[in-house]
Amino acid sequence: MDESFLGGLLESNDIVVFKKSMLPYFLRLTPAPDWYFNFITKEEGGEGCLDIDLAPPFLQNFFVDALQLPRESEGAQISSGVWIQESEEEGECYFEAKSTIYGGTLVLIIKKLGPDFVNRHQQIQVARERELVNEKLERLVRQRTLEVRQREEEIILRLLAASGAKDDETSAHVRRIGLYSAEVAKLLGWSHEQVDNIRLAAPMHDIGKIGIPDHILLKPGRLTEEEWAIMRTHPELGAEMLGNTDIPVLQMASSISLYHHERYDGAGYPLGIGGEQIPLAARIVAIADVYDALVHERVYKQAVPEKTVLDMMQAQVGKHFDPIVFQTFLSCIDQIRRICSANQDDRHNHLLMA
């Protein structure tokens, strides 16, 4: 194969080859296609000479790496990656440079990228467009899901406000219990979906009280044994109301309703189970409910100072409360306080809403 044949072959493949000469020059070894003069250099340094100081900036940057190739690393090769040049004659074209050591000499190869690259570009263009569409769809789904969740929450809180109008449960109280419980669940490593579920499910823990006759629910004095027995049916009533569903948030709400009066030591009701037999969601809500009820004023009692509340609750760890869950609750007490102060309403608002 003679030199002119090889040169023609390289030219027809849009390749120009150089070898390093005295810096800042590279000597061109192959014929120069038209694009070479349009895009790379006009060879102001003399015919056949590529002056690296006059080369396109991208190529100048590549020369820094190319000149660092050790002369003894025969066959070693580095690539510049793709770059784009624009000319009035040809518009935007893509190029790639490679540098290698051949016979102890630094060789530079510049290739104008052709149809193969255009195909690759097309594929990546399509893939990126598809990713943009997917990203947009995912955002829309997230947005719509959030709206549905917000509507669900609104419905739940309004129904709870209506159902709690006759006793002392305020909508702010039940909302706070949901938010405290979500905070604790988050720290316990629950998934985002589960945390969201407990935030909505926890406020429904006392919904069974709807089924308790007013003369018992609203009785100002102490309840008789018989009345207490009726009162203690509210967890099961609530569980029944919320149960028999495939909707995860209602399943959790049903479970919380059934177990939120169980105690860690097994002395609670209605089933008298203890420890980890009590679903974790109910163990969380039990703590959130007691804390919030004690630190707030009710018609029949004054608010208890928070420090006293926490001391009282600490004394119930291992008896009423799960030790790990209570510890977790304490570890986020600052956040609990923030939720508490940001979610206050009064009895009047509550009655108006109902």
Add this chain to the structure above:
Amino acid sequence: MKQRKICMLGTSSVGKTSLVRRFVQSVFSEKYHTTLGVKVDKKVVKSGDDLVCLMLWDIEGEDRFYRIKQNYLRGLAGYLLVADGTRPASLDAAIRLKSNIASTFRDAPHLLVLNKSDLHDEWCLQAEDIKKIASAGFTVVSTSAKTGENVENVFTKLVQLIN
């Protein structure tokens, strides 16, 4: 004339090329044409009494198809981290990019550019997010390559930080 290398960084499809085209050629195209590789443009700007030639390195967006080569950043004087206000993931990508290059270019002046302000109604970033970014040490500028809003300003501001 002084030359300054400025790199445009960010994930794909955030509008890096559109910002450069708006700045250099005062044009904008609605058609999305993904950049493969690197394109270098030049623009001479005034900085105080001096003229400065900006070498604008528009580098392909980093995503699952492409990783930026660190040697493209060699000699940079400053950089713009570009994100798309309608795509929160692009903001995370910009923040990640900054942390990737921070060890080599810790002191290089940079700005976080939230592009596509013309689509402000579709922005998914809340004012709170923007404050969070600012408090993390980013200077944030919102731009629109489409309308040209703040495009000149963001480059001018970066040049001021560099000089």
